[in-house]
Amino acid sequence: MNWLSALARGAEIPVFAVAGAQGLAPVEGLRRRPGLRLVDSPRHARVLLVAGAVDAAHKTALERLHAQLPPPRGTVWWQAAPLFARGEAVAGNDPLPAIRAAAEASDPDQRPDVPPHPWQGMGPHGQGGRGMMGGNPYGRPMAMTAEDIRDGLELDAYSARFGPFLPMLPPGLALDLTLQGDVIVSVTVVSPPFEQGVQGDAPDLCAARMLRLMGIGPRAARARGALMVLPKGSGMRRRLAAWLRGGTVAETPEPLSEALPGLEWAEAVLWLASFPPSQLRAVCMERQAA
């Protein structure tokens, strides 16, 4: 497979970028950079790029994410203090050389190799389960039914922590969500989005982020039609239109725990993207202080 490796040597390096504080604008700047490709899932990536400061409270989350890059993998800390002792640290403006170096690295897992719950050898088939729904088959329990907020069919509720580094959410925002199907039933804000400064609220950057979730590029000519596809009445059209005109958005969002329940996943993600990170941060901080 020598020729395959030779061919692969010229490939773009797939990078999963985690934007920390002040990291959003620099990461967006890398999107059109030749030699690397920003990807949406760590499974597709070779290198984990941490851009901007991530506070120590998110160390475990970052280590989990790091483990989800298929090995061999590398880490780059770009204008960020390393949270674990692996990878290259860069202070300057260009992380590409460090990313190239990291693409040769092979970090070990930072998390211990233990299942979420002990299960091996338990249960009638050694799969950890009991009866039809009980126990922890293969390390996790099964979801149980709960009341639904829309049509009254009591089906299973899926509870999980989403974020803080989920690419479709504002960076740093971690939510404890309960979903039924793809509709959000309840929301608790665990950590607010990171501080992004003025650069993070730049209209073209915000518009590009929102349009990417809608599957199109940021060229304004195309984006006019994009307004039509957004749901009416939620203010998303108004905010996107403002950004496309180059204006800023100064609306304060409702607290997330009240605004998100009842929304479908796609709507919720677009709704979050239709506010500048600073406004979302402010509203989440207010809640936490209260």
Add this chain to the structure above:
Amino acid sequence: MIAAALTLLLALPPLVWVAAMFDRIGTGRGAVLIGPLQNGAALLLRPNTATEAPDRLNRLLAPGWYLALALVGLSVVPLAPGVVASDISTGLVLWGACEALTVVVVFLHGWSPNAPLPLIGAYRYVAIGLPAMLLSMFVLIGAALPAQSLSVVEVVEAQREIWNVIRQPLGLPLFMALGLAITLRGPFDYADGAELAGGTSAEESGPALALWHFARAAMLVAFSAMAATAFLGGHLGPVLPGPVWLLLKTLVLMALSVAAGRFFARMPPARMLTFLWVVLLPLSFASLALVGVEVLP
């Protein structure tokens, strides 16, 4: 028949490469020619991901089924007069079956890793894929009317005088909507979109992911060849030999599909569902009725 099948098997990889190039043009990344090959090779050398308690068999086979459906769909397309790999008198129905099974395969791809984002992608895709398939059925039946046959060979023969795209101007755009849906593109990419971090392929890596992209591009080729055959006269054309015409038309439709995928924004799925049933489906009825009135003796 065997020659036609071999031709398809030989032509598919280069056409997949071309599809990947189309996807790269205009993204400002450079290396349009060699880039897809390099990225593909790099992906092949990466490991596959294991997930917690996945459905291993379906996870292994889903990209293969997708590719198989693209190949079978492609095999009903006549390459030249009388040269077709699957010589079946109900080729249009077989293509329809491939569309229907594509929905199943994408669902299985999202179901099998046992992870939330792929699962949501899989379910959303079914909601959109099923009604999108209805559209294509109506417009393909519109293409079968003048041919008085369900055989794709006859559909081409019936276009000797006038192409179906002129008889049925709405047919091609509606069929392209289906094309975007079964190739997981742009406005119909409810399976693998960015708001689900890659959706059904969010948990895939290495060769499994490379194959999924390969199969997706192969489906684009199959769809474009089918659209060229049903609406643009397939291998018919002056001067040049038939297969060349088919190739040219296929390339044009591939480029059009890629462009359409980048041009139109994706709606939230519930809006799209209503749009499909309430706007596009009646349009496809109208398109069929139009053809029906035209071809009446």
Add this chain to the structure above:
Amino acid sequence: MTGIAMPLILVLLAIAFAVTMQRIGAKTEATWPRRAPFLGGGLPETHAWQRFHVRYYPMTLLFIAFEMEMMFMYPWAVVYVETGIVALAEMGMFLGILSVGILYGWREGVFRWQ
């Protein structure tokens, strides 16, 4: 017979190709942190496989009833030109009847997320 032999051969080829290709990649040990589902650093409490609330279930029921019409339409298309205006009228009536169902479903909101 020949009609289905070739598609079947192509299916077998594609599956064989896909399974072979998936053996190329590097082999790694699947540790638990590597296998956890991707949630951006977060973790789920339960398996993702669940009684999933399919929000569009009434639409699927409408769909399987409506889709049956395809079974009748294909043979209809073959004899349409020979039969002429009668065929147009009959299919118009058939589709008209079914469209009532779609309109009713729309009014009842089945195309919305439940």
Add this chain to the structure above:
Amino acid sequence: MTLVTVLIVAAALIGIGLYGALSQQSFVMLMMGLELMLNGAILAVIGFWSFSLGGAPEGQLLAIIVMAVMAVEMAVGFALVVAVYRKRQADMTESLTSMRH
């Protein structure tokens, strides 16, 4: 491939389907059994049509009708499943017997 072999395959499908329809406890699995029986029925109809009816179109029509019956059965069956679940959070045949309390 003779009429007898085709019909025996159809009989096997019907037998398995009957087993499923009688033995399964949940509505949805019970419907799978019914579908499998109808699958056998389609095969039998097409076998007869091909070997004994000389291609009379009624045979094909009958196969289409069987399929339409299947679609109707599924749509109504699932709608009932939803309706019952909404009221009772139940998906088993036995829980229906306790409905009159």
Add this chain to the structure above:
Amino acid sequence: MTDALFLALSTLAIWSGWRVFRVDSMVRASFQLMVSFIAVGLIAVLLAAPYIGIATIFMMAVEMMVMALFMVMFMMNPAGLNPMVMVHQHRFSIAAGVVAFSGLSAAVLLSDLPVQRVPEGADVVRDLGHELLGPSMLIFETAGVTLLATMIGAVVLSAHSGRYGASDAGSLPPGLTPGGEPAGRKPDESAGHHHHHGGH
């Protein structure tokens, strides 16, 4: 060649039909049934019914997709993470299945079936079309009405929210005594009324 293909396809049809009731994962069960249908559809093509055969595949792919959705929606443990057997009257069912199979097979073997093959080169799809638009026109249109009734019935039974709000809102039965408690079940009550089934 045709015989070999028939043998392979019928084995596949029966095997996957059997697996439907043996796999733990409901999704696998649905798609096993789909495989069984696909095999039968391909056999139908071998039997000179290219339209019915391929259309069976087409229809069943869609129907089994919907089947899988509902399986996952309403079955406990839909992926079969805990292996389970959810059967009742098992022996009786096996016996009934075996009796049905052997009875039908015996009937097939003992009866003298007429032989009249489909003529070579017959355009069976065209025949079917003429049948639909000619003698069987009434069946065709009746099917339309039946499907409409199915659509409406399915929507009425399954949809929760109509134009006038939730289907069970505000529909209290009359009181047992004038002005007293409504008879029977109250719509809001069901929320506190879980009853999960354990393993059987």
